[in-house]
Amino acid sequence: MKKIGVFFIVLSLMVLSACSMESGLIKEQPKKESLQDVKIGVSISTLNNPFFVSVKDGIVKEAKKKGIETVVVDAQDDTSKQISGIEDLILKGVDVLVVNPTDSAAISSSVLSANEAGIPVITIDRSAEDGEVATFIASDNVSGGEMAGTYIVEQLGEKANVVELEGVSGASATRERGKGFHNIADKQLNVVTSQTAEFDRTKGLTVMENILQGNKDVEAVFAHNDEMALGAIEAIQAAGKDILVLGFDGTKDALDAVKEGKLDGTIAQQPALIGEEAVNAAVKILKGDQVEENISVPLKLQTN
Incomplete structure (x- = not known):
């Protein structure tokens, strides 16, 4: 009988331990009345x-x-x-x-x-x-992606040929901006290709160069951030093309490029x-x- 009693005690402790782990008990952070030493x-x-x-x-x-x-x-x-x-x-x-x-x-x-x-x-x-x-x-990245898709439709009309430069795979901003964009693009635009340039300007340039070699009828580019958009512009200018480019973030470089007429627009965050x-x-x-x-x-x- 003693062995049975010990068994049930051990079993109870194991269950309680498991419950504590499952509930994700987190240490309480003490309240701070002062911001000193924070x-x-x-x-x-x-x-x-x-x-x-x-x-x-x-x-x-x-x-x-x-x-x-x-x-x-x-x-x-x-x-x-x-x-x-x-x-x-x-x-x-x-x-x-x-x-x-x-x-x-x-x-x-x-x-x-x-x-x-x-x-x-x-x-x-x-x-x-x-x-x-x-x-x-x-920012509301899904809404921003939708703004980008809507702007391209307004400027070029439905079924325009668009390239999407995606951000880092696995980043929520990449998924959300892409989702918003495709909410509009899948119904009103022709997305020629979607390729990652990992939010990087140099990669945006390289990826865009490769895309332009295989796609002669690109009319617009939506880049998930301004860095990729600015890289894409370099590739487009080198190819002698006239293509609408829209970025996302509203960085100083991008806003300057918009003022200079090099970049068509950016979904500006703060x-x-x-x-x-x-x-x-x-x-x-x-x-x-x-x-x-x-x-x-x-x-x-x-x-x-």
Whole structure:
């Protein structure tokens, strides 16, 4: 009988342990009445992209105004480097973690690590697929993709031949911008090809060069970000073509290109405002206030 009793006790402990793991118990973060000594850890996918530099600057500037220290790490578009960088931020004991993921799925392990350490996580521009995120701050990428498709239809009419330059595979922004664009394009445009250039200007140039060699009737390009759009313009100009090009982000280089008539338009985000919103959300979280699950920053179509 004693053996049976011990068996049931052990079994009960195992069940309770399993339930605790399944429910994803996360250490409670103590409320902070003062922002003194608060440290925000920031992991940016790449600081080789002007858009993310503006996001980072928005975070640092707003944090400084509030007397908050920031520690920024650059993943250089390398998922393993981002995971390692976040591990370092956790070891440094940051109070809040702000992450702009290189890959929405791959970054989930880092979010879970922060959860276990009791560090609230905020994701910006791209989401995380797993783990507990306090809030996700971004533009409405699906809506922006739809704006792009609609603009091309308005300018060129239905059934125009369009190339889509996609962002990094696995990034939520790539999926969402593509989804919005195809909501319009699949019904009203002829998408000649969709190829990734990984949000990179040089790759945008190379990919566009290759596309133009095999497709002579391209009338428009929708690039998932401005860097790829600017690269595509170089290829188009070298080929002596007249093709409508639309980017996404509203970076300084892109807006300058729009003013100069080189770029037809960009779905402009407000990267500095995304950064500011991240800091404001972090302060609310630390004070124990509620934050919205999703914070949307407005988009604007900028054309020449």
